Amino acid sequence: MKESTAMKVSRSSAALGHEAVEDISEALRPLLADVFCLYMKTKNFHWHMRGNHFRDYHLLLDEHAEQIFAITDDIAERARKIGGTTLRSIGDISRSQRLKDNDDETVTPKKMLSELRDDNAHLTGFLREAHEICAKHNDVATTSLIEVWIDQAERRTWFLSEIVSDLQ
């Protein structure tokens, strides 16, 4: 009896519904774009850093960039696993990103670090939004991953905040 009931759980019922897939994919798409954008900005500042803290900050941003990059594949595959699609090109990233590019030729170290601090704080906000959407649709696997990413983003924000705190 229990078995026969169980067997009725069809593929579609086990998986998330159509609307859930739509909503979640829609939430993950700009999130992925923001993560790529933040990765590129972090590397930008990693490459163009200057001054007597050069090595220290150069390494810091490389660690951050590596941590940020590690998220990209997970977000994209998460969208695919639930049956949605994800970003397809540089142009796609560019059109979907909410964080802003910084193409300035000269940026002071202090400006670099404080801008990244703000971007990481914004990213935390976007992660929370995505978490809410996934939670609403009961997509517990995605929320589980996002929780780790929030922890990491908060850690990056902490580090950057403490450094910037008394940088003249």
Add this chain to the structure above:
Amino acid sequence: MKESTAMKVSRSSAALGHEAVEDISEALRPLLADVFCLYMKTKNFHWHMRGNHFRDYHLLLDEHAEQIFAITDDIAERARKIGGTTLRSIGDISRSQRLKDNDDETVTPKKMLSELRDDNAHLTGFLREAHEICAKHNDVATTSLIEVWIDQAERRTWFLSEIVSDLQ
């Protein structure tokens, strides 16, 4: 004061209540049986695969089997940690499993992969049911593990779905 209050948290109150243990153990038992069943079926098809995709699918199913097998000890120990019991024998698995055996002598690769796709989808459903039960009893440690297993099951389903999509 705070301390004295804290000290009142007895073993039983810190741990899950009797009913919770009952319900969760009851939910984990057939889940474990299904996982063992799916492991065996995946290995069966891994061993008896044929055709020009032999190596590719042979390896795919081995990866899946390894991932599925890795869950078994965690489910069983989880039941024990909260004070319940778990499966004891091959016969016990056989009586508790909800997924069905496939003892056919000859199964085409397409049939193999689509059947596993369906079984993995069903397993996702069973995992969601177990998640709900644990969440109801506030067993946050078990839900945390199940979230990872859902992610894995959805990934296996994705892979199998894409492959089967145009297999003639």
Add this chain to the structure above:
Amino acid sequence: MKESTAMKVSRSSAALGHEAVEDISEALRPLLADVFCLYMKTKNFHWHMRGNHFRDYHLLLDEHAEQIFAITDDIAERARKIGGTTLRSIGDISRSQRLKDNDDETVTPKKMLSELRDDNAHLTGFLREAHEICAKHNDVATTSLIEVWIDQAERRTWFLSEIVSDLQ
């Protein structure tokens, strides 16, 4: 449009509110003290164990101590990541801990293990309390970590319970 809305998410809104930081820091502080206290007690018994199960229990307690110690940095850094502060000294631990020291010269192996069993059970209770507080403030990153620690504490309790069960 979406972007402009998104950009309004300021640092403060993305981050946890002031009250949340207060409550969570307040919850993590005694938790960290308890973890340090339990670490020290576990090592104490690891060092002063005797009897024919000496090596077996000596190793068991070392594994437990190592697992417990690994949590300390995560708790402290978690408090810092959300903008709070954490413990500062041995005296600070001493004043915040809820679990009790055991300075007895002679403790039988059975007493050692059953006391640790109880302490781990209490710790599980404290972890659940902290989980509730964090969940209330939607601090999903902290809850995610606590879920793992509960699983570990329940495992330690299971091991110790089974051993003590028939120790004369």
Add this chain to the structure above:
Amino acid sequence: MKESTAMKVSRSSAALGHEAVEDISEALRPLLADVFCLYMKTKNFHWHMRGNHFRDYHLLLDEHAEQIFAITDDIAERARKIGGTTLRSIGDISRSQRLKDNDDETVTPKKMLSELRDDNAHLTGFLREAHEICAKHNDVATTSLIEVWIDQAERRTWFLSEIVSDLQ
């Protein structure tokens, strides 16, 4: 000339004859079932162990289970390499196993270990039978593997025998 003679060795002659494949597959099938059965029983006792030797025996049985499990794939693939087939499901295991399940709720540690000692001794006997059958058909590759498994089974039996020897 030597070459021309050699080239006459056709696929069928190099490989084992039809009867050999039949006999050997027939011998490996229940052997594989017994190994799965013993694996499950060993894990069962690993999970439900109790008492002051809990950790010691819990670890012992885990090592044994791991060693036993490692054999399963080799047996199944060996049957496939010579052109035979092998087990396909939990039900298949259940119908082919010769060792008996133990579904008792409560088993004393002594009973657990002595039952496993006997089962491992029986397994040694089944391995010797299979060795004889393979040797008769000159399947030297299979015999070579079985020799290692006999050595392992005898080692497990030795350990279990010594422990049980004075367990009250």
Add this chain to the structure above:
Amino acid sequence: MKESTAMKVSRSSAALGHEAVEDISEALRPLLADVFCLYMKTKNFHWHMRGNHFRDYHLLLDEHAEQIFAITDDIAERARKIGGTTLRSIGDISRSQRLKDNDDETVTPKKMLSELRDDNAHLTGFLREAHEICAKHNDVATTSLIEVWIDQAERRTWFLSEIVSDLQ
């Protein structure tokens, strides 16, 4: 005397001249953009692959993407080492890339692989152009790196060409 002559080699003379830096940076900039573009397209197809070769091509493209991504930091740092600057943002990539995005919803596996084959062939051409420019300015360190990247690009092209050769 030799020493005194040697000491005259000033920083500027040892380093590449202003014009060389300009030319080489100018050549590396779109190259880096193309590499990012190709990385993103390769991942796009890796994520959206379908059909009975799903796993095989999914893995192939992941290997290619990883190899392509590993070049990015080297190109950017090479520009910095000689005193030039490099790309700063997603938008910067988008404006500098010569390879084209492919944002189509549905792409057949054959189309995916043949497009990547062509893009890798184009990349080889761009690498040869950059090699010539660096060689002209005697920047032997950059040419040395490009030689390895050409070898890799030719290998990717070979693989993709052979696969596409008879894909219907």
Add this chain to the structure above:
Amino acid sequence: MKESTAMKVSRSSAALGHEAVEDISEALRPLLADVFCLYMKTKNFHWHMRGNHFRDYHLLLDEHAEQIFAITDDIAERARKIGGTTLRSIGDISRSQRLKDNDDETVTPKKMLSELRDDNAHLTGFLREAHEICAKHNDVATTSLIEVWIDQAERRTWFLSEIVSDLQ
């Protein structure tokens, strides 16, 4: 007493007799040539593979080639350990090999894999012959090694047979 008897076991008696060395060396020589020949053919097909299974078969043949190559040193050293000699050059291989070269410009994947399947089956036959000769002279160390190589050759044959089974 026992010792004095034991000491009479001279070097020559402990070692294999002159005739045994002759026979076994004579058997290992063409075996080594066949293994080198099969290695080269497997690499040939690995390098010149084409078609939509390119990567899958390319990798398969590389694994097979690596496994085959690993045998060569063992065969040669085995001949040396018992006091015999072994192959000395490419020409020596060429004159001793029994498996045939395939120098065709164009070979279809199906033809490649089926030819290797047959060659591996022949190799199994040659290995069995060598096993018999060594067994006759009681050279148990060589037979022990050959048993492993037979298992590997049978595995390669199995894989190739399953793939070729429905390749059009």
Add this chain to the structure above:
Amino acid sequence: MKESTAMKVSRSSAALGHEAVEDISEALRPLLADVFCLYMKTKNFHWHMRGNHFRDYHLLLDEHAEQIFAITDDIAERARKIGGTTLRSIGDISRSQRLKDNDDETVTPKKMLSELRDDNAHLTGFLREAHEICAKHNDVATTSLIEVWIDQAERRTWFLSEIVSDLQ
């Protein structure tokens, strides 16, 4: 004869005398407390560091803390090996420590580092005192360990001194 003399070396004579055990245990107890105290203070400053050298000092103090922590088990086990006892709880540490806690809310980086420099220098002094006591009782195994710890403490002091030297 030599043997018979040797055998007279009873357990007690080989081991350190009662008074030695007393003195050495008495010396190791506050030493262990100081090491725990210094560990906690170093972590405190590691967690609450701020300013533009945040990452650099954060890492430095983590390395120091790790090195300091690694000593604790060795000191405690050394006391046990010679037959003495050691610390049992947080309260025990608190009562035995000679270095002072620093529970200030706000400590400047310069103050943090210079206080740690002084504490490490004091620790060196305590280590030298313990060395003298062990040397007096000919406990060469303990002195051998202490020599390494002095080297490490002097290295930490060197690093901290050089940094503090011109910190404004």
Add this chain to the structure above:
Amino acid sequence: MKESTAMKVSRSSAALGHEAVEDISEALRPLLADVFCLYMKTKNFHWHMRGNHFRDYHLLLDEHAEQIFAITDDIAERARKIGGTTLRSIGDISRSQRLKDNDDETVTPKKMLSELRDDNAHLTGFLREAHEICAKHNDVATTSLIEVWIDQAERRTWFLSEIVSDLQ
């Protein structure tokens, strides 16, 4: 039916008979003594080597000693696994060894190497004798191990023979 028959295979029947255990243990005992003896002699010559090949031979003998030593535990445990006993002390080795000690103060390198060559050849003979005894009693697990040791002993003999061949 099959099962019921199988269950009759009692522990004693699965295991080797009493006589077999006696004979095999009896054969393994002096073998183990010889292996210890040869280990010690090889180390002796490793330590007291001289002359212009010092390093080369010093290393050679260390490799040989390590390989020889690795056998000791396997022989002893093999005796225990089948239910026999094994050597207990240095004196036990001394009384059981068949190879002879060499306590000479001065031994030329040539003498060292040729004596070891002869001892290794003798050991091969002893291994063959033990192999025959085990084979007679159908102890296939022991024979399987001995086959590897014969291969190793023959390799050591080969190396030593080639070196000694023209040593003046």
Add this chain to the structure above:
Amino acid sequence: MKESTAMKVSRSSAALGHEAVEDISEALRPLLADVFCLYMKTKNFHWHMRGNHFRDYHLLLDEHAEQIFAITDDIAERARKIGGTTLRSIGDISRSQRLKDNDDETVTPKKMLSELRDDNAHLTGFLREAHEICAKHNDVATTSLIEVWIDQAERRTWFLSEIVSDLQ
């Protein structure tokens, strides 16, 4: 504009021209044959070495053989990457090799090493010829690999020359 120009770089123009592929493949074919030939001769001497430097030279030739063997796959794949073909069989090697086989039964160590010294020197010459041909056709990826192989061949020649220098 720049882009449109760039897009004109067709596959054929990016790749090496037809004549280049012909010339380079033609140059790599005998080179690969020589490398296989030298590998086999080096192993031949490795296996048949004798005399008091046996171990030293045995190891030397094994290192050389391993280094030589590592080149083979790279040469063959390089030919394939640019669109050419490569060797197909033992017979193909035999017909293409320029270095000579040495099938003598007895070769003194001095003769072995001096012959290998000469062969490695010849190989260096062949490598330089191939380098010139590749450089002429601007195949910078192949030249880059050959430069490493020349360095290795010169190192082997150096070692062998120094050893042979005073071998009587």
Add this chain to the structure above:
Amino acid sequence: MKESTAMKVSRSSAALGHEAVEDISEALRPLLADVFCLYMKTKNFHWHMRGNHFRDYHLLLDEHAEQIFAITDDIAERARKIGGTTLRSIGDISRSQRLKDNDDETVTPKKMLSELRDDNAHLTGFLREAHEICAKHNDVATTSLIEVWIDQAERRTWFLSEIVSDLQ
């Protein structure tokens, strides 16, 4: 001048004097014998252990044996480094050992462990004696090593003492 004085330090003066070499070698010889003797006894008990603590003690003694064995090469090489000689054979060990063999057929676990406890305590005594002799001759390199071995011997004694303390 300093240099010229320094250069007068001849080999003999830098090295230990003749008498020192004599005394130290004389002290290390029986020490090495005792260590081998204790190694063998520890393995003896490791192999012949019985009872419900079988695995726990079996592992304990294996760890002890491994630690003891690791000392042997160091003692022997230390004697050689200062210009002395060392043990040469099993018989040599037998004649020099001061610790006693135990060849009893049946030894209870308690007797095994307490005898090893005493032997390790005696070994500590012998190590102290050797330390004194080396210290007298200012052989600081040997004393440095012995200090570590004393620490290890005391640790083994501690473990064995605690276990034996309440073993009935």
Add this chain to the structure above:
Amino acid sequence: MKESTAMKVSRSSAALGHEAVEDISEALRPLLADVFCLYMKTKNFHWHMRGNHFRDYHLLLDEHAEQIFAITDDIAERARKIGGTTLRSIGDISRSQRLKDNDDETVTPKKMLSELRDDNAHLTGFLREAHEICAKHNDVATTSLIEVWIDQAERRTWFLSEIVSDLQ
């Protein structure tokens, strides 16, 4: 025919000519001296660094020193491989080095880093000179190595330049 022509390539023709060896050795000698000199200076500043960036710069210079040191053996062996000789002593380095020693007691961090920046820039110049000489003689193996060293030297110069840029 091709073969016979090939065989005429004598050792001397394959190797670099006498003049090339002279010129290249002559170029590598002072280069090696400069590298040793720069290594020593980098370590000097690594050891004597001071100030609030102590750890950061201390680590930076250690990484640089390690990278510089890794070149020394390659340069020396390269000279030997082509048949030349190389440096023999500290005095030899001292007489050949072109970079200058800095024996000042007190050097500010800024002065340390800017001096190293200049020295690395000079080293780049010397490397380019050596590259030209080797290129002239067609010593492609040496040029290939130098290209990597130039890249590393430019990287070190970049790091040091950026740091020094605003150091007051």
Add this chain to the structure above:
Amino acid sequence: MKESTAMKVSRSSAALGHEAVEDISEALRPLLADVFCLYMKTKNFHWHMRGNHFRDYHLLLDEHAEQIFAITDDIAERARKIGGTTLRSIGDISRSQRLKDNDDETVTPKKMLSELRDDNAHLTGFLREAHEICAKHNDVATTSLIEVWIDQAERRTWFLSEIVSDLQ
């Protein structure tokens, strides 16, 4: 009260006194120079070795050089840790070294090895002198390190002595 007394141990009293720092730094400076000198000479002979033992001695000297080099950083840092300074340049080494350079063009292997034997023996003497000075000032951390270096130097001397003993 104990605490208050303890706190009086000021930095200066815990650290070594001014005179001790002077004496020890003065002793370590030429020691470091000798170690660098011996490193360079060992590499010199490693690079310029010849003859039939080429590879054997080439490797030996490389091992020795690596071991010697590993000491340099420790000596220098040791001087810094106690507050002294150390060597600054190649010229500084040259002026402080007591061992002599050997710039001869041609040195026979025997001369090379015997000269290194003597230099290592001298180094042992210098190490003992330094040990005495450190011991006098109670710098137990430095003596502890020197003891290891003496052991290593004696081992190198032993190896070189044995080889040279009969080199004609």
